[in-house]
Amino acid sequence: MQPRNMSMSGVVDLAAVKAAQEAKSKAEQARAQAARQGGGGAVSPADLVIDVDEAGFENDVLQRSTEVPVVIDFWAEWCQPCKQLSPVLERLAVEYNGRFVLAKIDVDANQMLMQQFGVQGIPAVFAVVAGQALPLFQGAAPEAQIRGTLDQLVQVAEERFGLMGLTVDPDAQPGSAEPAPQVPAGPYDHLLEAAVQALDAGDLGGAVQAYKNVLSDDPGNTEAKLGLAQAELLQRVQDADPQQVRKAAAENPLDVPAQIAAADLDLVGGHVEDAFGRLIDTVQRTAGDDRDAARLRLLELFEVVGAEDPRVTAARRALARALF
Numbered sequence: 001m002q003p004r005n006m007s008m009s010g011v012v013d014l015a016a017v018k019a020a021q022e023a024k025s026k027a028e029q030a031r032a033q034a035a036r037q038g039g040g041g042a043v044s045p046a047d048l049v050i051d052v053d054e055a056g057f058e059n060d061v062l063q064r065s066t067e068v069p070v071v072i073d074f075w076a077e078w079c080q081p082c083k084q085l086s087p088v089l090e091r092l093a094v095e096y097n098g099r100f101v102l103a104k105i106d107v108d109a110n111q112m113l114m115q116q117f118g119v120q121g122i123p124a125v126f127a128v129v130a131g132q133a134l135p136l137f138q139g140a141a142p143e144a145q146i147r148g149t150l151d152q153l154v155q156v157a158e159e160r161f162g163l164m165g166l167t168v169d170p171d172a173q174p175g176s177a178e179p180a181p182q183v184p185a186g187p188y189d190h191l192l193e194a195a196v197q198a199l200d201a202g203d204l205g206g207a208v209q210a211y212k213n214v215l216s217d218d219p220g221n222t223e224a225k226l227g228l229a230q231a232e233l234l235q236r237v238q239d240a241d242p243q244q245v246r247k248a249a250a251e252n253p254l255d256v257p258a259q260i261a262a263a264d265l266d267l268v269g270g271h272v273e274d275a276f277g278r279l280i281d282t283v284q285r286t287a288g289d290d291r292d293a294a295r296l297r298l299l300e301l302f303e304v305v306g307a308e309d310p311r312v313t314a315a316r317r318a319l320a321r322a323l324f
Contacts, residue, residue: 009071011089012235025271032118039126042166042167042168042169043131043166043167043168043169044170045168047101048093048094048098048100048101048102048166049090049093049094049101049104049165049276050101050103050305051103051104051105051106052103052104052105052110053074053105053106053109053110053256054110054113054314055114056245060103061103062128063141063313065128065130065131065132066099066130066313066316066317067127067130067163067164067165067166068098068099068100068161068163068166069099069100069101069127069129069153069154069158069163070100070101070102070103070127070128070129071093071100071101071102071103071124071125071126071127071136071150071153071159072103072105072117072125072127072128073085073086073089073102073103073104073105073106073123074105074107074114074117074122074123074124074125074126075105075106075107075122075123076106076107076108076122077106077108079122080122081122081123081139081140082122082123082140084140085103085123085125085139085140085141086123088143088146089125089146089224090102092143092146092147092150093253096150096154097165097168097308098165098166098168099150099154099165100150100153100154100157101166102202107119107122111126113143113209117133117274120138121138121139121197122138123139123140124138125137125138125140127153127162128143128171129153129156129157129161129319129320130157130161130163130315130317130319130320131316131317131318132320132321134153136149136153137149144162145163148300152207159297160295160319160323161201161319161320162299162302163304168184173198183187191210191214192210192211192223192224192227193212193222194206194210195207195210195211195214195231195232197225198210199227199231204231204234204238205235206233207227208228208231208232208235211225211227211228211231212228214276215228217266225303226303226306229300229303229308230258230304230306231300232267232300233264233267233268233300233304235300236261236264237261237264237265239267239276240264240287242265245258245261245262245265246262246265248261248268249261249262249278253285254285255287256282256286256290256293257293257296259278259279259281259282260279260293260297261296262278263275263278263279263298263301264301265277266278267301267304267305270308272305272309272311273311276298276301276311276315277315277318278313279295279297279298279301280298280315280318280319280322282294283295283298283319283322284322285324295319295323298315300321302315302316
């Protein structure tokens with residue numbers, strides 16, 4: 001993996017500020033709700049700072065970056081500025097409470113990683129978001145500058161990739177996090193059942209509203225989020241003429257609404273990679289509001305398929321390459 005030369009300021013300049021704030025607010029609500037539900041799958045604060053070597057890089061950094069931004073601290077025992085910077089980064093990793101994970105890489109023991117990232121001097125700090133490397137800063141930067149950079153990183157990760165970070169439980173044992181079933185925080189079983197019945201009856205509007213009713217009180221409810229994404233997808237395509245939609249998309253590669261409509265049909269038809277690939281290509285070919293519309297629809301389709309699906313993981317990486 002060869003990191004690209006991209007500054008965080010350039011990435012943030014492309015962000016829609018209002019959308020970023022809305023995404024951040026939703027992410028905060030989801031994190032708070034997960035904590036109220038008992039921290040299923042939660043990590044210990046000690047898990048927010050990890051030592052990484054070449055053997056574990058794929059799993060500990062690249063794979064993990066599909067769910068949370070990973071900040072990399074390249075350091076060495078003999079480096080005096082590293083001894084000033086590393087404790088600050090470690091403290092901020094805990095303070096940011098799961099919004100990013102700090103991966104510490106000893107350059108003396110991991111020369112190959114140092115070369116792959118093009119590190120010229122240490123300390124050097126990079127981030128990996130959805131498999132894509134971004135240089136952040138080099139040297140023992142002031143804490144205010146570090147905080148500003150981390151705030152921008154978190155904002156971009158939440159808005160552009162829907163990465164809400166990790167749930168942190170102060171009482172969890174280090175390394176003990178395991179996936180846990182999501183249990184509704186309130187008496188939502190009847191609402192979820194009503195949504196399923198509405199779907200079975202073809203009442204897509206009723207299903208959408210039932211799922212929204214759950215999410216208004218329990219924003220982190222996994223079943224409702226997945227159900228809403230599926231119901232809204234079916235609602236979008238129910239009156240579509242597949243032949244006309246595909247004809248319009250084929251004849252107008254730069255027509256973003258046409259490509260979005262075709263991607264919806266692709267997904268409903270079970271052609272997941274085609275749907276993702278179509279929207280990623282559209283992101284690459286467009287800019288501004290058109291690009292943002294394609295990106296947001298792609299994130300919605302990720303919700304339909306599910307974050308754990310390997311096709312979603314691969315598409316997140318491809319989206320990162322298209323954007324950066």
